[in-house]
Amino acid sequence: MTPTEPSSPPGVVSEGSDLVKKIDTADGLLAGLDFDGTLAPIRADPETPALSPQLAELLKRLASQQHVRVVVISGRALADLTTRIPVPGVDLAGNHGLELRLDGERRVPERVEQRLPDVREALESLRADLDGVPGIRIEDKQLSLTVHVRETPPNHVDGVRETVSSVVADSSGLTLSEGKQVFEVKPAVPLDKGTAMQRFERETPTEWLSLYLGDDTTDEDAFRAIQPEGIGVHVGERSDSAADYRIPGQSDVPGFLSWLTTRTSISEEPGAS
Ligand SMILES: [Mg+2]
Structure with a gap:
C-alpha cells in the first residue's frame, strides 16, 4: 500500500x-x-x-x-x-x-403498486401493536414502512423485532429486512x-x-450486482462486506469523491468522443 x-x-x-x-x-x-x-x-x-x-x-x-x-x-x-x-x-x-x-x-413497477393495500394494512397493525414502545417511530414511505428503533431502549428491541416479524408473517405480500437500528417492511418483490x-x-x-x-446491509445487494x-x-x-474496497467512515466520502473528480479518464476532455 x-x-x-x-x-x-x-x-x-x-x-x-x-x-x-x-x-x-x-x-x-x-x-x-x-x-x-x-x-x-x-x-x-x-x-x-x-x-x-x-x-x-x-x-x-x-x-x-x-x-x-x-x-x-x-x-x-x-x-x-x-x-x-x-x-x-x-x-x-x-x-x-x-x-x-x-x-x-x-x-x-405495477407489481409494486399491487402490494400497496398490504403495506397500508401492515401500517395499521404496527401502529396498534407498537403503541407505547418508548422511542419507537414508524415512518410511512408509501411503498414501504420503516420502524426506527434508534431511540428505543435496547431491552425493547427484541420485542419490536418479534412484533414486526409477526405482522409481516401475517401478510402474504410483504417481506422484512433489518438495517442499522431499523426494520424495513416492503412488498415481497425481487x-x-x-x-x-x-x-x-x-x-x-x-x-x-x-x-x-x-x-449498510442493503448496500450489499448493489455491491454484488x-x-x-x-x-x-x-x-x-x-x-464481511461483498465490496472489494473500504473507506473508514462517512467523513471520508467527500475526499474520495473529490479524488474521483480529478481522474483524467472521466474528466471532461475537449475533443474526446
Ligand atoms: Mg446508508
Missing part, C-alpha cells in the same frame, strides 16, 4: 492500486451512491440528514462530466430523497429500488439496491465502469 502516492484514493483502507487502474482505464463511470451514512451522516432524527454544500458541489461537478452518470440509491422514499439531492442531472432510486426517477420521470443499480447500468454505455458506495467488473466501496467497518 502506498498511501503517500498522489494518485491513491484518500481514505481507502484496502489495497487501492487495482481501483486506480480500473478507474483510469475506464471509458466512463456510473457512480452509485447511498444517502444516509454515505452522502450524509447518520442522525438520530431521520429528518435531519442533509447533503453538505461541499458534497452537493462535488456531485454537481461529477454529474456534469460527459463520461460520468451519478445515481443516488436510498431506502428513503423517492419524494424525500428528491428534496435532499438538489443536484441537477442525478438519477435517483428510492425505497430500496421500488421507485426510480430516471431522466426526471418517476417509475414504479427489487433491491442491486436491481436498481442494474437498471441504471442498462441506461448507461455498456463499457462504462460501475462504482458503488454504501454503508456490479461484480465482478464493478467497484464496490464499503463505507465503514464491516469485515
